[in-house]
Amino acid sequence: MVSKSDLKIMEVYELFGELRYRVCVKGTNIVVNVKAFNDDEALDKAIDVLVQTGLDDDSLDKLRKL
Numbered sequence: 467m468v469s470k471s472d473l474k475i476m477e478v479y480e481l482f483g484e485l486r487y488r489v490c491v492k493g494t495n496i497v498v499n500v501k502a503f504n505d506d507e508a509l510d511k512a513i514d515v516l517v518q519t520g521l522d523d524d525s526l527d528k529l530r531k532l
Contacts, residue, residue, distance in 0.1 A: 468516045468526060470509045478505075491516065493530040 468491065476497065477488040487508035489498045498515050502508035 467523065468513055468521055470513070472526065473509050473512055475505060475508060478508075487512075491521075491526070494526070496521075496529075 472492055474490050474492050475487055476490045479486055479488075484501050485503060487500050487502055487505070489500065489508060489512040490496065491498075496516075498512045500508050500511040500515065502511055
């Protein structure tokens with residue numbers, strides 16, 4: 467499973483009064499956009515999105531080797 471140490475917050479911005487985060491998976495070009503109240507919640511939501519898409523440790527290793 468992808469962990470918080472695999473993620474990096476790229477940008478924090480406000481859109482329509484909501485705080486939004488762009489979170490990158492380190493070593494890839496995968497970026498996830500989430501709405502959150504703080505950095506920790508943003509990372510948790512990004513992990514949830516990545517798990518829903520089926521990204522696991524094996525596929526992450528393969529992507530990093532490309």
